[in-house]
Structures are given as C-alpha cells and as structure tokens.
Amino acid sequence: MDWKGYTVIYVVLFVFATAQAVVEFAGLVDSAYWAAFGLIMVLSVIKAVGVAAYYQHLRWEPRAVTYLVLGGTVAALALTGAAAYSIL
Amino acid sequence: MSQEHEHGLPPKSSVSRWFLTTNHKDIGVLYLITALFFLVFGGVLALLFRLELISPGADLLGSMGYNQAVSTHGLLMVFWFISPFAFGFANYLVPLQIGADDLAFPRLNALSYWLYLFSGILMGVSFFQGTTFAGGWTMYAPLNTPAYIPGEGLGATSVVLALIMFTAAVTLGSVNFLTTMYRMRAEGLRMRDIPIFSLSINLTVWMMLFAFAALLAALMILASDHILGTTYFQYSIDGTTMATDADNPGASLLWAHLFWFFGHPEVYIVFFPALGVMAECFQTFTGRRLVGRKWFIISMVLVALQSFVVWMHHMFLTGINLPIKTIFMATTIGISLPFDLMVFSLIYTMAKGRVRFTTPFLFSLGALILFIIGGITGVFLGAIVLDYQFRGTYWVVAHFHYVMVAGATALFGGLYYWYPKITGKMYNETLGKIQFGVYFLGFNLLYFPMFIAWETPRRVFVYPDGLQIWHSMATVGGFILGASFLLMFYNLFVSLWRGEDVGPNPWEYATSAEWAVSSPPSLENFPGVPSYATGKLEFLDDETVAERTERTPGAAAHGHAATDGGTATDGGAVTARTAVTATAMETAHEVGGEDHASHASFWPFLVSLGGFIAFLGLSGVRTGSVFYLSIAAVGSLTMFGSLVGMTREPFHAPEMAIAERWPFSEVEKMKLGMWTFLASDIVLFGAFIGSYAFVRVAYGWTAWHHDLIPAEHVTMPGLINTYLLLTSSFLVVLAMVAAERESKRGTVAALVGTFALGVGFLINKGIEWNHLFHISTETFPNGWNLSTNIASSTFYLTTGLHGAHVIIGLIICAYMTVRAWNGAYQGDDRAIEYFGLYWHFVDIVWLFLFPLFYIL
Numbered sequence: 001m002d003w004k005g006y007t008v009i010y011v012v013l014f015v016f017a018t019a020q021a022v023v024e025f026a027g028l029v030d031s032a033y034w035a036a037f038g039l040i041m042v043l044s045v046i047k048a049v050g051v052a053a054y055y056q057h058l059r060w061e062p063r064a065v066t067y068l069v070l071g072g073t074v075a076a077l078a079l080t081g082a083a084a085y086s087i088l
Numbered sequence: 089m090s091q092e093h094e095h096g097l098p099p100k101s102s103v104s105r106w107f108l109t110t111n112h113k114d115i116g117v118l119y120l121i122t123a124l125f126f127l128v129f130g131g132v133l134a135l136l137f138r139l140e141l142i143s144p145g146a147d148l149l150g151s152m153g154y155n156q157a158v159s160t161h162g163l164l165m166v167f168w169f170i171s172p173f174a175f176g177f178a179n180y181l182v183p184l185q186i187g188a189d190d191l192a193f194p195r196l197n198a199l200s201y202w203l204y205l206f207s208g209i210l211m212g213v214s215f216f217q218g219t220t221f222a223g224g225w226t227m228y229a230p231l232n233t234p235a236y237i238p239g240e241g242l243g244a245t246s247v248v249l250a251l252i253m254f255t256a257a258v259t260l261g262s263v264n265f266l267t268t269m270y271r272m273r274a275e276g277l278r279m280r281d282i283p284i285f286s287l288s289i290n291l292t293v294w295m296m297l298f299a300f301a302a303l304l305a306a307l308m309i310l311a312s313d314h315i316l317g318t319t320y321f322q323y324s325i326d327g328t329t330m331a332t333d334a335d336n337p338g339a340s341l342l343w344a345h346l347f348w349f350f351g352h353p354e355v356y357i358v359f360f361p362a363l364g365v366m367a368e369c370f371q372t373f374t375g376r377r378l379v380g381r382k383w384f385i386i387s388m389v390l391v392a393l394q395s396f397v398v399w400m401h402h403m404f405l406t407g408i409n410l411p412i413k414t415i416f417m418a419t420t421i422g423i424s425l426p427f428d429l430m431v432f433s434l435i436y437t438m439a440k441g442r443v444r445f446t447t448p449f450l451f452s453l454g455a456l457i458l459f460i461i462g463g464i465t466g467v468f469l470g471a472i473v474l475d476y477q478f479r480g481t482y483w484v485v486a487h488f489h490y491v492m493v494a495g496a497t498a499l500f501g502g503l504y505y506w507y508p509k510i511t512g513k514m515y516n517e518t519l520g521k522i523q524f525g526v527y528f529l530g531f532n533l534l535y536f537p538m539f540i541a542w543e544t545p546r547r548v549f550v551y552p553d554g555l556q557i558w559h560s561m562a563t564v565g566g567f568i569l570g571a572s573f574l575l576m577f578y579n580l581f582v583s584l585w586r587g588e589d590v591g592p593n594p595w596e597y598a599t600s601a602e603w604a605v606s607s608p609p610s611l612e613n614f615p616g617v618p619s620y621a622t623g624k625l626e627f628l629d630d631e632t633v634a635e636r637t638e639r640t641p642g643a644a645a646h647g648h649a650a651t652d653g654g655t656a657t658d659g660g661a662v663t664a665r666t667a668v669t670a671t672a673m674e675t676a677h678e679v680g681g682e683d684h685a686s687h688a689s690f691w692p693f694l695v696s697l698g699g700f701i702a703f704l705g706l707s708g709v710r711t712g713s714v715f716y717l718s719i720a721a722v723g724s725l726t727m728f729g730s731l732v733g734m735t736r737e738p739f740h741a742p743e744m745a746i747a748e749r750w751p752f753s754e755v756e757k758m759k760l761g762m763w764t765f766l767a768s769d770i771v772l773f774g775a776f777i778g779s780y781a782f783v784r785v786a787y788g789w790t791a792w793h794h795d796l797i798p799a800e801h802v803t804m805p806g807l808i809n810t811y812l813l814l815t816s817s818f819l820v821v822l823a824m825v826a827a828e829r830e831s832k833r834g835t836v837a838a839l840v841g842t843f844a845l846g847v848g849f850l851i852n853k854g855i856e857w858n859h860l861f862h863i864s865t866e867t868f869p870n871g872w873n874l875s876t877n878i879a880s881s882t883f884y885l886t887t888g889l890h891g892a893h894v895i896i897g898l899i900i901c902a903y904m905t906v907r908a909w910n911g912a913y914q915g916d917d918r919a920i921e922y923f924g925l926y927w928h929f930v931d932i933v934w935l936f937l938f939p940l941f942y943i944l
Binding site for chain 1: 298302342346396407408412689752754755760763764767769770771774775777781803807809811813817820821825916924925929931932935
C-alpha cells in the first residue's frame, strides 16, 4: 500500500473517533444509553479492524496470522463474557 | 574443542559456560537441575507439614508456619517444579526432534531460564521478609491482599512479584517455542508428523501463551493492590467481621475467575508434556507405533481447546448462577472423553506390543495407572451436587495429587529415558527399578489414605481424631516417597562417572531424531542439515542445500515421514533395523560460515539479576523504606542498562536455509515472534478490560458512572489522546514508506513525529491524572485517586498499563530514530514494520479504552 492509501485509512479513523465523541456530545449516551453503547463499540471494532488490516498488514499476511490474533481475542472475550454472565 | 568451534562458549567444565550459554541443550540441563532443586525445596516443606499432621493441631510448625508451608509447597510444585522440569526436556529435545539447531531466539531462551531461576530465588527470599505468603496456593481474595495478611506482608508481595517474573519467563518461552516449531522444522516434516513429545509441547505452549497471560493480568492487578493501593480485590471491614464492600461486590469472584481461567488449562499444561513422555516410552518399550496416533493427537487438540471453557467448575460453591454452573458441569464432564481415548490408546499400544519393563516404562505405566485413578475421582468434582460435598476436603487434595504427581511420575520416567542421551552414560537399571517400587509404594501410601480421610478439611491442621490413622499412614508414605528420590539422585549422580558409555541409541526401538545423533549431541546437533524430504531422516551437505535453496528459495520439499514409532506405511510395526534411519556421522561439518558467530551472552543473566533486585525493592516500597526504594532504583537501572546492552550486542541466529514452515511460511521468524507475543498481549489487555467489565457488571453497569466517577472526568482528554495515537500510528507507516524509498530524511522525520506524539500522549495523560488526583468536590473531597473506589482503580490501572506500553514503545522508537539518523533501515523497512506491529497494537487497545473509560 502506498502513502495515499494509508492516508485514506487515517482520515477514516480520525472521523470515526470524532463520531464516537459526537455521540456523547449530542446527549445520546444520556437519552439512549444502550443504543449509544452499541454504536460506539461498533465504531471501535471497525477502527480496530482497520488498523489491524491495513496498518499491521494483516490483510496481506497468511490467514494463519489472523487466526492467531483471533485466538487471543476469542480467549479474552470468552473470559469476559462468561465471567460477566455468571453473575447476572 | 576450541572456543571458536563452540560458538564462543567456554567448555562445559568451566563455570562461566553456564552463565554465558544460549544453547538449547545447556539451558535444558539448567532447567532440569533447577527444577529438581525446587522439587526438593517444595518436598521438604511437604514433609514438614506432613509431620505436623501426624496429630490434629499446630504443635510443630505453629499455625502461621503451617499455612506458609502448605501455601508455598503448592506454589513451588505447580510453578517452579513441574512445568519447568517438563521444559527442561522440551528445551533439550524439541529442536533435536524437529531437526533444528537451536530455538528460534537463543538469547530469549536464556533470558527465560534466568528469569525463572531468579523468580524462584525471590520466592525463597520471601521467607526472610517476616513471613512468606500464607493464603493457600490459589491465593483467593481477599486473603491475598495486604489488609488480610498478618504483619507488613512484604514476603507475600515478593511472592506475587516472583510469580509475575515467572510468568514473564513462561511468556517469552511460549513465543520462542511456537516460533521455533513453525519456522524451523526439518524439510519434509509436517506438523502432524513431529514426534509425539514435541507435539505435546506444541499444544502445551499454545495453552501457556493464552492462559499465563490471564494469570499475568491477575498478578499485575494483585501487585497493584499491594504496592499502589488499588482496590480490586479488597473487602471492607465491617466492625470486626469481613463484609462484602458495597463499592466492590465483585472483588472475590474476580480473582476466582482470573485465576481459574488460567488454573484449569494449567492442569493440562502440566500434564500434556507428561502424556508426551508416556507416549514416547510406550512406543519405544513396546516396539509399537502408538495405536490410533491420529486420534490421540486430535484428542489432545480437543482438550487444549476445551481447557479454556471448564474453569468455573472450580467455582461451584461461589455465588455464580445455576445456568452457568450447569454449562460448566457439561463441559467439564465432556473433557474427560478425549482423555478416555488417549488412555485406551496407550493401553492398546501396550497390548499390541511386546513390553520391556525398563525403568522409564515402569514410570510411564505407573503414571498411567495413577492418572486413571486421578481422572475418575476428578469427574466426581465436575458434578455440581457431588462437588457441594467434596469441595474444600481432602478428596480434592487426593484427586489433584493423583493427577499432577502422576504427571511428575511420567516426567521422572522421561528423566531415565533421556538420561543416556543427555549424559552419554547409562544409569543403573536395577537401582532404577528399585526406585520405582519405592516411589510407587510411597506415592500410594501418601495419597490414597486421603481419599479415605476425605472429610478432613483442606488447608487447615485440625481434623477429626478418628482420621488420625490415615494421616499417620500418609505421613509415612510421604517419607517413603521422599526417600525414593535419594535413590534416584544417587543413581543418576554416580552413573555420570560409573555408568556405561552409550552410543547414539541405547533403546532398541527409539526412532525420533534425537536418537540418530551422538549422545550427548554436538553443539550443532546434526552432522548436516536434517531433511525428511525422501520419507526418512537424512543429513544434507552444503552443496545439496544450496541446490535445493536455488530450486525452491525459502521453501521446503513436500515429502513427509513418520518420525516416531515407525514409518507411516509400515502399519505401525517397528523393527530394530529401521529404528534409526540415519546416523551419517561421517558427514559432520558446519553449514555456512555464519554458524561460527558467538552464541555466548552474559546479558540475559544480567537483565534477570536486575529484574530480581528491582522486584525485591518493589516488595517493600509501600513501607517508604530507603533500603527498598534504593534497591528498586538500582535494580531497575541494572535491568534497563542490560537490556540496552543486549540490544546492542551482535548476535546472529540465522533462519534455516531450508525448512518446513506451514502455516507460517511467508512470515519471517521475527515477525512471527512479534505476532505471537501480541496474541498473548491481547489476552493480557483482554483480562484487564474483562476485569473492568466484570466489576462494573457486579456493581451495576449504568449506576457505576453516576455513583463512582466525578463530573470532572470528561471526554476531551481521551479524545485528544485518541487523535495523538492515531496520528502517531499513521507516522509509523509513513516511516516504513520512507525507508522503502530509501529516504533517510523522511524516515527520521516520521519516527521523530511518532516519538513526539507519544510523548504528547503521556503529557496529556499526566495533566489529566494530576487534575483528577486533586479535585475536591462534595462526593470526592480528597480527590479521585487510585484508592478512592473500584472505578478509579480500574481507570488508573488499565490506562496506566496502556501508558506503560506507550513508554516501552517510545524507548524503542527513540533507539530506532538514532539508528535511522545513522543510516539504518534504508531499503529494508522490516525493523520499522515489526516496531509498527507493536505500536499499532497499542493504538488498537486505546481505541477500546477511550470509549469504555471516557464515554460509556
């Protein structure tokens, strides 16, 4: 990828970060907390995938590297999800 | 042998060799000896409290002495003995079995060992800091926090720090082994074909990579509670009784979740190498390939995966809900099924072969029998209703000793099995068999009465008088078991001088690659470049390697072979004729001039020594003692200086010219090492964020923000830091582009920009923290600091861990900027790319911390 491609990704990341803050500044967190929660976390996930795919070049690496990363992510999510569910 | 031929290492007779070595076989030997020392350490503690238990009362050690002995016995045996003992074999044998000349990162391997040794020394020092940790090896909250530890509790803090150091060693080791096994297998050696011991180690390190990261998170949080005053695991004192703190209702359960998410895979981390040893010994001493080898491997893979979804069966008596208990009962009972298959595979291998009852086989068979008993009694504990009765009793103690010490039993078999390979001498077989008899008798006399006396409450020194006879028997058994080790040590020590010399393969049917080379093997391991391309082990000379490299640059041929227990096509029967497929000693020579580069390094020792001193200092800084503060500073400086020295030291460990590298053939070893480390770091941060989510759910997710966080904690500092980090990530990729284009000015400018933005991030954070520390409102009249409440603890510690990652990144960035200024990286951007992988990861973590801690 050349510098132009990296720049496009950077602009998208910047806009998404701003959008997350705008969600709060617009009062959505107070008026519709779980909708705001979902929106903000989805934006974070998109940003994270963008950084991993393009800046860390996962898109061009063998799939096994992605599986390695997903392995750690799934382990962390399993711990968080199951632990939180256990006290609901 | 000259130092030049020994890769700059002094001879083995020199003490300095053992401080300088980075060779996997030397380090394997160091691990084995050190682990045996910790076996004796933990064993003596066990004998002390067994003596105490002859009668129900603390009349020998005293109550605190008993608690310390029991707790540290468990910690020493689980952490400092069993796994490191297995990894002594792994260090020595995995490169030999897969056809590599060493591990992928030899200095990192040495660093792992020294961190392990010094972590054990720190554990030992803790006994001299008043009292050591006395809250049980599971370190349940809140007994693991300073408020509930008698006296100053510095020894307990040292134990927590020692465990962190140990975990760091394990993580480095996991990264090293995985990179080695995926980048350095001999040509033609498919993953499924590597010898079963190495395969068991492969699965073990996968589990270690993720499980120990969760433990590291738990320990770092606990250390923070000890040293910095955060309140993750604290309960408040309600008058004279313990009470759940209304501000932190999840405290105790959080520890249990984090610990057992690590703790249950740890059972298999301990047992898998033992299974590998058992499988190797069963094959060799029955003359049969493992029956159902493919299914044996599939079963191990299933257990490795499933091990991460059974941990809550350790928590059936806590307040977790019934649906989750039911799910975890099902997964727990389910995990016994693949084990059944493995057990039957071993039994059937024995039934189909001709058994030779050598010492290694006796230990392996003994381990199998003990494991069957341990496994069956464990299923009882997986059933919720039975667990209500058995939890906290000696049933649990007996069960897990039948599992864990069964694993150790197999490993002792492994010690006899590979002793001739490691030393070039044969042990005394008769004495070995006698030792097995004494060991097996002592083991069962020690642990079986515990099943009968199961109503004895665990971890305490009082029990009903009627059970005294069983405890007396157990104590006698303990001393018999201990005495058996005297026989083993005598046998192995004397055999070093009096033992018969052995050739490459003293066992008739041993077939894995370590038996194809001399005993002990040469420093380079093999007399040429190993290859299985033709279906059997061959050693290639320089010319052949050069030809194949030209033909398929960077790739391996596609042949494959069974590497243990016979060939893939012989139906499982092994003959002595085919046992060792090649020796080829006459072709002994070096491959490539680079191999003569020095492999001696003193820095791993010094880094670990610095770490030890720094951690010892940290254990006492909360007292404000000048002594502890001083040594913390000295240790930190030593460690940092040594790390810089290690970075600047020329050390060349080239990639193999031809190797089997599926599924990472396109991923250079440094990059693979970095990705593997990052996978572990994902779990570390995941566990921190998971802890935050857990305590917030326990408190009440939406009430959290209103009750516990001041209005002064606003979004803007987080948003500014997001912009700073995103821009710094962008500059790192621009530095790569500039380096590719050989623009020195562009590379330096982009790296300087990255550094400046990182510093800006930290300054912004510092300003924000300073403001929050000093706010004075009606709800928070004394500021909002680390100890104010659970919300402040999670905020400062999680973002602090992230900040520490930023600082480490900045140090690397500064170093690379200087190098770029001097002309490095032009036309070769790989180093910047690897740094970028880390830096972007730090960025990604912030992308989640920002909304969780600043918006939601």
